[in-house]
Amino acid sequence: MSISSRFTVGVHILALIELNKEGISSSEFLAGSVNTNPTLIRKIMGMLKKAGLIEVQPGIAGAKLAKEPSYITLLNVYKAVDVVQEKELFSVHENPHPDCLVGRNIQDSITPVLSTAQFAMEKVLGNVTIEDIAKDIVEKEKLKIQ
Amino acid sequence: MSISSRFTVGVHILALIELNKEGISSSEFLAGSVNTNPTLIRKIMGMLKKAGLIEVQPGIAGAKLAKEPSYITLLNVYKAVDVVQEKELFSVHENPHPDCLVGRNIQDSITPVLSTAQFAMEKVLGNVTIEDIAKDIVEKEKLKIQ
């Protein structure tokens, strides 16, 4: 199992909007860079818009960031594109048997650990911003050119 | 998306083997507590055996822990049942367009963050043992009885 690539596509979209801020980032343009179809991009753009991360208007070509890129974390994107529900990174088997000591207590015992693990993962995403990614992309490009 | 319940079922199995150490933990017995079918249990038991966490023999009823429960972490179980591959908790969109600055650098930029996030999650699992879970189950049971 893997977390949907909607998340990394979302990050790609935002980083590209930022680095292309002088140009027009239409869904078709973004789709070209991501290498997928514009419909998927528009679907994700809709989620990013709903989360207040970008500004888009029907009929008007191009999306803009709704905040400074240093104020958009990867966690914001992750939540926006809805890839993992709260406390549901791990699925827990349902209906363990209540007549068994373990069966009737395992869920309560294990759930806090799973939540803590999920939060630890999400915290890392919260410490990285779109600005960080955009700058790193520029940095990596410089290294390639040399 | 969610990580397969094979993981929590694996933890359930190990905790039950530990708490039922005086009895015989056959796949049918374990399946009753988990509330699933014995085949799934045997499949997971096979993975736990392969990882050196339990001892089982064809034809002989019952599984035993292969190590002290204080030496079996949830991370051991998680790796044993193969629910998430290394560095693949997040799926990254493939084939971004190389003619775009972002397209040709996004993977290298984002992969380290994703790996760090995954490791942070796994580290939490590595800090909890089957003994911890077993003791917590007994503890929670005591609270219920009062």
Next chain:
DNA sequence: TACGTTGTAATCAAATTAAATACATGATTA
């Protein structure tokens, strides 16, 4: 030799993902 257990392969329905098509709605411009 029976019987019960583990080990394993194969099949099935349900859910999720990403690609693709189609079309309504909004804004610009010729």
Next chain:
DNA sequence: TAATCATGTATTTAATTTGATTACAACGTA
């Protein structure tokens, strides 16, 4: 005003994964 281009959204499709289920071979013991 009509044509064009963009966004927004619903629907369909194939591929993949999950968990349930059936079937049966291999192993041990009574």
